[in-house]
Amino acid sequence: MDTEKASGFALPHEEALGAVWLVGRDRRIEFANAAACRLSGLPPDAMTGRPVDQRFFSTPDAPPLPLAQGPGLRFSREPLPDGRLLIQAAHPLHETWRQSEARFRLMFECSPVGSFHFDATGRITACNDRFVALMGSSRDALEGLDMLSLPDNRITNAVRTALAGDSGVYEGRYHSVTGRRDLDVRALFAPLTDHRGEVTGGLGLVEDFSERKHAEEALLAYRQRLALLVEQTALAVIEWDERFCVRDWNPAASQMFGYSREEAIGQHAYFILDETERQRVNDQVLQSLLSQRGGHRFTNNNLTRAGRTIICEWFNTTLVDSDGRTLGVISLVLDITERRLAEQQIRYLAHYDPLTGLPNRALLTDRAVQALNAAQSEDRPLALMFLDIDHFKNVNDTLGHSIGDALLAKLARRFGTALRRTDTVSRLGGDEFIFLLPDCDADGAAHVAQQLLAETARDCRIGLHEFSVSASIGIALYPVDGTDFETLSRAADIAMYRAKQEGRNTFRLFEPKMQERAARHLAIENALRRALERNELTLHYQPQQCLKSGRILGVEALLRWKSAELGDVPPAEFIPLAEESGLIVPIGEWVMRTAARQMVAWMAAGLPPLVVAVNLSMVQFRQSNLPARVGAILADTGLPAGLLEIELTESVSMNQPEAAIAMTRALQACGVMLSVDDFGTCYSSLAYLKRLSIDKLKIDRSFIGELDTDHDDQAIVSAIVSLAGSLGLQTVAEGVESPGQLDFLSRLGCDIAQGYLISRPLAAPDMFRWLKSRAGSVRAAPLTAATAGAEPSSV
Numbered sequence: 001m002d003t004e005k006a007s008g009f010a011l012p013h014e015e016a017l018g019a020v021w022l023v024g025r026d027r028r029i030e031f032a033n034a035a036a037c038r039l040s041g042l043p044p045d046a047m048t049g050r051p052v053d054q055r056f057f058s059t060p061d062a063p064p065l066p067l068a069q070g071p072g073l074r075f076s077r078e079p080l081p082d083g084r085l086l087i088q089a090a091h092p093l094h095e096t097w098r099q100s101e102a103r104f105r106l107m108f109e110c111s112p113v114g115s116f117h118f119d120a121t122g123r124i125t126a127c128n129d130r131f132v133a134l135m136g137s138s139r140d141a142l143e144g145l146d147m148l149s150l151p152d153n154r155i156t157n158a159v160r161t162a163l164a165g166d167s168g169v170y171e172g173r174y175h176s177v178t179g180r181r182d183l184d185v186r187a188l189f190a191p192l193t194d195h196r197g198e199v200t201g202g203l204g205l206v207e208d209f210s211e212r213k214h215a216e217e218a219l220l221a222y223r224q225r226l227a228l229l230v231e232q233t234a235l236a237v238i239e240w241d242e243r244f245c246v247r248d249w250n251p252a253a254s255q256m257f258g259y260s261r262e263e264a265i266g267q268h269a270y271f272i273l274d275e276t277e278r279q280r281v282n283d284q285v286l287q288s289l290l291s292q293r294g295g296h297r298f299t300n301n302n303l304t305r306a307g308r309t310i311i312c313e314w315f316n317t318t319l320v321d322s323d324g325r326t327l328g329v330i331s332l333v334l335d336i337t338e339r340r341l342a343e344q345q346i347r348y349l350a351h352y353d354p355l356t357g358l359p360n361r362a363l364l365t366d367r368a369v370q371a372l373n374a375a376q377s378e379d380r381p382l383a384l385m386f387l388d389i390d391h392f393k394n395v396n397d398t399l400g401h402s403i404g405d406a407l408l409a410k411l412a413r414r415f416g417t418a419l420r421r422t423d424t425v426s427r428l429g430g431d432e433f434i435f436l437l438p439d440c441d442a443d444g445a446a447h448v449a450q451q452l453l454a455e456t457a458r459d460c461r462i463g464l465h466e467f468s469v470s471a472s473i474g475i476a477l478y479p480v481d482g483t484d485f486e487t488l489s490r491a492a493d494i495a496m497y498r499a500k501q502e503g504r505n506t507f508r509l510f511e512p513k514m515q516e517r518a519a520r521h522l523a524i525e526n527a528l529r530r531a532l533e534r535n536e537l538t539l540h541y542q543p544q545q546c547l548k549s550g551r552i553l554g555v556e557a558l559l560r561w562k563s564a565e566l567g568d569v570p571p572a573e574f575i576p577l578a579e580e581s582g583l584i585v586p587i588g589e590w591v592m593r594t595a596a597r598q599m600v601a602w603m604a605a606g607l608p609p610l611v612v613a614v615n616l617s618m619v620q621f622r623q624s625n626l627p628a629r630v631g632a633i634l635a636d637t638g639l640p641a642g643l644l645e646i647e648l649t650e651s652v653s654m655n656q657p658e659a660a661i662a663m664t665r666a667l668q669a670c671g672v673m674l675s676v677d678d679f680g681t682c683y684s685s686l687a688y689l690k691r692l693s694i695d696k697l698k699i700d701r702s703f704i705g706e707l708d709t710d711h712d713d714q715a716i717v718s719a720i721v722s723l724a725g726s727l728g729l730q731t732v733a734e735g736v737e738s739p740g741q742l743d744f745l746s747r748l749g750c751d752i753a754q755g756y757l758i759s760r761p762l763a764a765p766d767m768f769r770w771l772k773s774r775a776g777s778v779r780a781a782p783l784t785a786a787t788a789g790a791e792p793s794s795v
């Protein structure tokens, strides 16, 4: 380079040009390069200043003097603008070499691969820009770097391998000198030799494959995830070839169709299609799947290995290569058999009653609307019928719910046989059925109702039980009783309610006045809700007289209601409604508390202790906390337990016998007395009666009214009295109105009488006066342990 500077001429690379002489304007050599010196056989010092032969200038092509002759040398002469002369001598092979060198240099410089030369000592002598960039360093820092002193053994080993004449490879993570870059590199170290085959150094090629490595790693991870997914997924994953034979088959597919992977591979798609599906999904359809692009989805019936048909949802995607050629199809398959069944079940449940299989209200309403439209447009009648099983609750309570359910299912089947194809019977839940009878007038409806009553009354055998039930039916007619389903339903319901009130096991056609009754019931129920808080309820008391001594032993508390809106409402009217609505529970508690308080007050006012009898409704009797409530009332009011008598109606005690027996025992354990009211109206079994913990039987007043004349009643009352005697129970005769009745009862040995003959039920102050006026004949209740806490009588 110094010589170049000295010449003031930037010479191209020596080797590239061959021998070069620069001749001054004085025709003397100013500069000769190493090749020119070698060619001339003169050292550079002897060359500089040396005159150039005249002939060289006149005959430019003649061999220059004093140049040594060389074979095939080609001279050229180039006058320079400043008057100097550039003489070059080159061998023709040198030109080829020069061009090749230039190409190599270009490749070296511009290569996208980091490239560098190193000498025989392992020092980097030259490198390209890409190498500098990859290393994240500077050219100055890299050129001259001794690679054999690098800390990474694998690099030094690879360099040594190259210097030993072999190619060395290094692959690894490279941390740049500056520490700013982390690269995954692959480097090749190749030896460079001279013409004798001696290694003069090497060439290094460094490739950054970080991105490719990341891509490869990502692809590997993706493949692993995909494989895991295909292995683990609940979806069957099936790959088909272009002939629609199985190419791959995952475990879920084996699970779904019953074929192992080995059995499935190579099978044609037909192997999982049943006969019908094969006709539908023929070759043509399969071919069209192959030609489709993108995903497509369908549902079909497939066949498992065990021959079971399953419903499958298929999601298919055609597989294509990068040239768009179809390679096959990949299918994801979901077994939706259970979902379909559940959907069918839901659809069924939305329209049918699961217990009886009859249409439910939703379907009935739908059919009713259609039938009413038809009736209207064709001017035809239509009947709507409500049927309710009488005392169905008793069946459930005594025989259990499963027998109750079986009975309903059996009746539903029987009802079906009594109807025409165009009729609809539906169960609304519970024991209530609705019949929609298109084209049916009052006579037709009455006829059907009679048939239904007969079907209901037929003996039923369920398991070991044989029994029969009855039903009450209400009928409403289109168009007289209503023109829409709602109105007709209301009317039929009211008529059914009426049938129940009028003795059950019968049917009633709706009449407008029934509507009034229903409206009154509603009004009573509404007013009753406010009766307690408005203090509209009071108690009347009716005395009970000992038939032997003529003394008054106690009183029965009877509820009275004077409603602000409705005036006096008799208990026989409002008590059933209070029971239906559940209002009887707070009302009943109020009665017991008020009666107890009254007895305590009367005792405090000087009357001797009297037993007070209160009526207990079936609803109250079923409350499991009843004994606790009774105990609380006694404790709160201070009434001795023995002065409280609880009257249960015969039907109350007959329902759920075992529960009733337990409840009577629990109540008696509280110390209160128990009597069975309205005795004789139900069919009590004697064995059962014996197990009830009761003290008295109250003979129903329906047997007393005609006692003077009716021999049957006399026989019944006489039987009841002797039955009670043999069970150790007292008898109370209700509704005694005449001295004759009283006399008859006395002679029979009946213990107690109650009725208008003795006194009508009176308000508390009147009864107090009445009792006071009869002070002599009012007998204190026998003082037992339970009554011991009562205040001493001043009467």
Ligand SMILES: Nc1nc2c(ncn2[C@@H]2O[C@@H]3COP(=O)(O)O[C@H]4[C@@H](O)[C@H](n5cnc6c(=O)[nH]c(N)nc65)O[C@@H]4COP(=O)(O)O[C@H]3[C@H]2O)c(=O)[nH]1
Binding pocket: 542, 557, 558, 559, 570, 571, 572, 575, 588, 591, 614, 615, 616, 617, 677, 678, 701, 734, 735, 736, 737, 754, 755, 756, 757, 761
């Ligand atoms: N014809 C006639 N009737 C007589 C005679 N002596 C008494 N009576 C009436 O017979 C009914 C006797 O009460 P019950 O059998 O318990 O029958 C009661 C009872 O079942 C129910 N009831 C009354 N008060 C209550 C109550 O506080 N709670 C419950 N759950 N029911 C009650 O209402 C029913 C009717 O009660 P009331 O209308 O007060 O009617 C009372 C009474 O007024 C008579 O000589 N001749």
